[in-house]
Amino acid sequence: MNKQHKLEKVLGDIFSEKLLEDLAANGRIESFEAGTQLISRGDEIKDIPIVLSGTAKVVRTDSSGEEHILFYLNEKEACTATFSICAITKTSEIDFIMETDAELLLYPVHLMDHLTKEFPSWRYYVCRNFNQRMKEFLDMMDTIVFMKMDQRIMKYLEKASKALQTKIINITHQEIANDLSTSRVVVSRLLKQLEHEGRIKLYRNRIELLN
DNA sequence: ACATTAAGTGATT
């Protein structure tokens, strides 16, 4: 199967005809086995990878050698990090590894400006890629904030208990909510949860710290 | 008994 046809099959519904021609002319398709590392942190980026088949993962490896997966890239997806980075630093901040056997379209970075300039469908594609990643990021933020709220409440209660020199705090859920700038409903739920965990006991206008 | 306020819940976004 020739390059053009292959690209058309995978990307035909999102890219214009002319863009596909350009990608076929200037890019190249390569196959990789699972586990192959295409890019390492610090590498100079020469090509933008777009996944044609299989799955790749983008990871950050911290100082202890621990691998944190930022996201997976499936068919049709490109590495958004690459877009932002190559525009400025030209150096990779991430590792790019094949999760499965995969085929990639590699398109030279130095021609990317031209893609952005010439092809609306390319611009749209890049934006959508960013948008999706941003959504994932926001979800992650929500989760983090969510996980921290119960700890914040517990800390708040402990502080109050210490200041008042008593395990029994006279306070309403609403007041806690105001102090932690959240809603009463959320406080009520988390307090219930803490009660089930046996860390506190709830009354009306009053909370008892156990331990 | 009735009204008011605090707390609990399920569903949705």
Next chain:
DNA sequence: AATCACTTAATGT
């Protein structure tokens, strides 16, 4: 996590 829309429980008059 936030908000809505209710329900239920506790308290004051």
